[in-house]
Amino acid sequence: METNALDQLRELRAQGGLEAAYDSVAALLGRAEIEDDAVALRRVGRLLAGVDPRRVLARHPATPVVTVAITGQSTVAPVVDPLTAELARHGILLRPVLGDHGAYVHDLTDPAGRFAGAGHDLALCLLDAETVLARVPEVWRPEDVERAADEALRLLADVAAAHAALSGGTLVLNTVPLPRSWSHQLVDHRSRAELGSVWRDFNSRLLRMSATAPGLVVIDLDPLVAEGGPVHDLRLAHYAGARLGTPLLAAYAREAAHLARSLRGATRKCLVLDLDHTLWDGVLAEDGPDGVAAAGTDRGEAFGAFQRVVKQLASQGVLLAVSSKNDRDEAVATLRDHPDMRLRDGDFVRIDADWEPKDGHLLDIAGHLGLGTDALVFVDDSAAECARVRRAVPEAAVVRLDDEPAAHVSRLLRDGWFDRVSLTEDDRDRNRRYRAEEGRRELRLRTGAAEDFLRDLGIEVEVGPPHRHEQARFAQLTQRTNRFNLAGRRMTEAEVSAAASGHDGKLLLAVRSADRFGDSGLVGALLARRTGDALDVENVWLSCRVLARGIEQALLGHALELARASGCTEVRARYVPTPKNGRAADFYPSMGFAEVFRRPGETVFAHDLIMIPAMPAHLRTRSNPAGGGAA
Structure with a gap:
């Protein structure tokens, strides 16, 4: 397959079509599974090094x-x-x-x-x-x-x-x-x-x-x-x-x-695992609970070691889910009761076990967790299932295991799907937060109107500058947020630290939220710069897990109040469309901003600060004894 992938790339280059077909290169290399072949990868790199980035972006501007x-x-x-x-x-x-x-x-x-x-x-x-x-x-x-x-x-x-x-x-x-x-x-x-x-x-x-x-x-x-x-x-x-x-x-x-x-914000968040020959040795539907193993034999111990590594990933905020061709009750009981298992049913935020296609499982898991499919890593030993998921859910990462369980750990860790620059306590707390989200989802189902749900949720917000210990989380939020990232910008921790100093008229705001189900921590951010009598909002970010709860309105409204109180006569803001932030295109107009001009790739808005929208009625402010501002 490696030769086939290289041949296809060589043919595209010979025909002068490599830039035009660049959007298919990742899928081609994924199907070829050349990641273990350093020589083949070097040859691929040599072929692609001749690509003209300008021509690629002219054909595929979202690259x-x-x-x-x-x-x-x-x-x-x-x-x-x-x-x-x-x-x-x-x-x-x-x-x-x-x-x-x-x-x-x-x-x-x-x-x-x-x-x-x-x-x-x-x-x-x-x-x-x-x-x-x-x-x-x-x-x-x-x-x-x-x-x-x-x-x-x-x-x-x-x-x-x-x-x-x-x-x-x-x-x-x-x-x-x-x-x-x-x-x-x-x-x-x-x-x-x-x-x-x-x-x-x-x-x-x-x-x-x-x-x-x-x-x-x-x-x-x-x-x-x-x-x-x-x-x-x-x-x-x-x-x-x-x-x-x-x-x-x-x-x-x-x-x-x-x-x-x-x-670039492409760290994955959820590990979706098969069961048979992935988490345990054996086929549950054929061998029964007593016929599967993750300990006691050489092969079983290899599966147990794999489970131990998965549990370690989960302890650092990686969400776990199951996609399995099995009877759900039997799968859950095996995870719950089998003496070999290091992972239990409670370690998983979603278990999809039935006889339906696994690409449907991934869509269900992503929807249930409020994630994009590009946040998922799918792990399975079946070549057919991996091929189906690659074809039907191309945004998901696919890790194909083979028949040697001793290699499962290295294959899972090889591509660093969950790597990040630093780990915060917010990361470690992710599994608890997603379980709290189950409570919110149940409340939403019990409540009629959206207004009643938001009122019953009891949301509290706090807006102010990020604390020093939050700067890593602030940078992380900007790097991972896609759907509510109004200018598509991302910041490093060094940039956050520099902006937090207030030099060059910079303003950083963080919004933290909590509700009856627990504290969600830092969920939104705003970056602005004072220029003369105007405040230029360079970007606004909000975690997708708290969208449509009025928190984004509280954050921007607070910035508008600060601008007016400091003597500004205008607040300007930019919206830069990206492949994923289209649903946020109307945010600034909804907050009283008027469009100033529009050009390809950018719309500029302005607010005259005469009428500042009130904070949504269902939100309450909370005090911050550590010294940040309150909304």
């Missing part, structure tokens, strides 16, 4: 594009092909900007450097052993390496700070493997152990740097080296300055692509 600045300690161009292919697998077009060889400090810190004005989303700075060892004297001891490592860390911290000041993009560094050719220059084992300790401390401090530097991500290469083999090809390292080898760069490109995807 997501990520601009990536690439620099480092040594030769970095070889990462472009695998990165192009990895992003293409997720439907994203790469626009690379390459820095000068070995000039990463200049590239990332000089306002007039290679990356100035590039508007990059990501800056990949590939580090290697020379980042430290170039500072070591010709004859050295472990303490010389320790001093060199300290110098390198201080430099990298300065580079990260300078990049954050110059660019709103995310900077990516990486840990550095220790070459055996250096450790074994030391002839005694105690010195080698001391060097190993120094080196690991350098990498540990580098990893911890991301916790205190907004806009910095550090990729740990150790797990990639452990699975992928040697760090470099000896000859290429010496003769071409390529000190990170092709297999390692391919694995690194996959991690970087997952990061780029998450920054």
